Amino acid sequence: MRDPSAFLRKHGLPITAQRLAVLRAVSAHPHSTADALAEAVRAEIGSISRQAVYNALGTLVEKGLLRRIQPAGSPALYEDRVGDNHHHLICRTCGKTVDVACAVGDRPCLKAADNAGFKIDEAEVIYWGTCPECLPLAPARSEEQSPLKISESDKPTQNPSI
Amino acid sequence: MRDPSAFLRKHGLPITAQRLAVLRAVSAHPHSTADALAEAVRAEIGSISRQAVYNALGTLVEKGLLRRIQPAGSPALYEDRVGDNHHHLICRTCGKTVDVACAVGDRPCLKAADNAGFKIDEAEVIYWGTCPECLPLAPARSEEQSPLKISESDKPTQNPSI
């Protein structure tokens, strides 16, 4: 997004310092939590209320400027890459999240085998696994761990993006 | 699962009334929250603590007898259909959740276009849309609403399964 101000204006949204700063923070730190983004914004413009961050993220997601992903066991993450139907690959150990192109092509994921009468508008795909850095640390894995729940002791680098 | 007791024994788990009741509750009300399951169990055996429900669900998921799904914006849901790699279709309006067979086949979802060096162990797919009952209520939809977050006013049938 080249001109965030123009975009906000186009949608009839008042342009505020908070919204612009949140937008820049997401762009600079994709796949970050609301909390991490609030910190990033504070580093840039001094201060912002928690609610203002949630407000900004909420309306920007609603208007389609941002995308919210909510992995199991993790707070919501935000990114500014929208409209290309890409998916995500998340490390169960450190939480690192990377984008992956849709495996099936452009937007075919929207077709379920049987839609049960639903009108489907989104296919959300999350690949769970272990990232290259964490592979040597935890080669074996039992049936399931609570994903993204890192005990304070064995976390290598939480929120590596920010 | 025909004989839950045998299964528990096989895994070295003590057989408790709570675990068996939770198991039956999930079987009777698939795609329910921990809270709803607690209610169902209470209706059957009188009482159970919240923690016991979480404990039972946790260990049963861990042992592979149950599956936990955690849709964005919703508390975790549980089901007893495991091991067949099916996916889910969720109504944004009323939260109704139905099973759908994997569109691509047996377990090919495990292949991402580019695995970025990750060792992928699960592909989680959720189709978001509007169910037949809710379609007439909300024909138009803006870019995104907070999924599964139903304002008290316009919810048709929350937790229809229980």
Added chain:
DNA sequence: ATCAAAATATTGACAGAGTCTAAAAAAATA
């Protein structure tokens, strides 16, 4: 049947993430 050891259930406090509300402040509009 009974008893000791191990595991689970209960209870109540606690934590993280997010929402709600009313009042204050800032943008937009005229």
Added chain:
DNA sequence: TATTTTTTTAGACTCTGTCAATATTTTGAT
């Protein structure tokens, strides 16, 4: 610049889920 609309702030609150200590139940062997 005055007015109206919208956003921001601050703080209380809710909802899911977890932690920890104690009481209870299962187990397995007598």
